[in-house]
Amino acid sequence: MKNWKFVMASTILGSSVLLGACGGNTAQQGSSGSSGEGNSESETAQLEGKVSGDGSSTVAPIMEGIVEEYAGAQPNVQVTVGVSGTGGGFEKFIQGETDFSNASRPIKEEEAKSLEDAGIDYTEFLLAYDGLSVVVSKENDWVEDLTIEDLKKLWVEDGTTKKWSDINPEWPEENVVFYAPGTDSGTFDYFNEVVLEEEDLVSSATLSEDDNVLVQGIQADPNAIGFFGYAYYQANQDTLKVVKINGVEPTNETIESGEYSPLSRPLFTYANNKAATEEEQVYNFLEYTLENAGEMAEAVGYVALPQEEYDKGKADLEALKQ
Structure with a gap:
């Protein structure tokens, strides 16, 4: 497997980027470090076709790595994954435009209802x-x-101009500059729920679905503050400082244990059952994803699930064919 932390540090994905995997003749040798090697039929049965996804920019680093590794295992399957945010991804999923949708929050009731109305399991x-x-x-x-x-x-948002000294009088009397994910982002939704408690975000904030825009803005301004997924901090920790929350710094250990509360959260992908069962390349890609997600998550700066969670996911996937 590639040094994906190096890749993350040098090229963080933007929301306008499409992740693509379309192998050539030389790709049949595969990716030498793929953690899925020998775990399924995905290395032996060569398939053709297309797989499409969209969704969370937070999940994108994991999926980008998997897509590129998958090109070695299945060079004739073209996988494209947009990164328009969790909400934007679900909109396309509901329209039947994608086979899977990446999300940095659980699906909302209204999104689930829209899928039901559209006849999409x-x-x-x-x-x-x-x-x-x-x-x-x-x-x-x-x-x-x-x-x-x-x-x-x-x-x-309370109608005032926020200054650092509002929090601590010993801090500078300088205006705080805010950077936040866009409103289609699951990260925005999560922060809105657990921090803002559904109140309005400060109106002066710069919003972007592209986490790299947030990174660059915060790097350039000592009065800036922002938030995004852990992997984006990890990839930029030489130029950004993470803030402890309630005395706890986000680390692999505090995130996995839940000590970094309430800002620890799971990441998801949602699969179209019909596509997974009727299109072999879709099923194969999802299987490959579940086999490799843990190692890729660790490689790009997130935290792997316990193995039993991936085993459960594979069992749920297999059950779709029964």
Whole structure:
């Protein structure tokens, strides 16, 4: 398997990027480090066709790695995955435009109802754990730790101009500059639920579905603060400083244990059952994803699930064919 942390550090995915896997003649040798090697029929039965997905930019680093590794196992299967955000991905999934939809939050009741109305049956698969990370510039030498209450005071729109000194009078009387994922993002939804408690986000925030825009904005401004998935902090930790929340720093250990609460969360992909059962290449790609998601999650900076969770996902996938 490639050094995916190096790849993440050098080329973080943007929301306008399409992840593609379409192998050539030389790709049949496969990817020498693929963790799925020898685990299924995916290395022996050569398939053809297309697989399409969309969704969360948080899940994108995991899926980008899997797509590229899969090209070695199945060079004649073209996999394209958009990264328009969790909500945007579900919109395409509901329209029947995609075979699977990546999400950084569980599906909403209204989205599930829309799928039911459209006659689309689906299955939810867990991929990894993430710790939503609050970050500031390395030049910020005053913020080390914030409470959830501090975050809410900063991020909720209340008609005032927010200053760092509002949180701690010893901090600078400088306006806080906010960067946040766009409203189609599952990360936005999660932060809205657990921090803002459904109140409005501060109106001065720069919003983007492209996490790389957020990274660059925060890097450049000592008064900036923002949040996104743990892997994006990991890939940029030389130029960003992560903020402890309630005294706990996000790490693999604190995310997996749940100590980094309430900002630890699972990451998902949702599969169209009909596509998975009727199109062999879709089933094969989903199987390959579940076989490799844990190792790829760790490689790009997230936290793998216990093996029994991946085994359960594979059993759920296999049950679709019964």
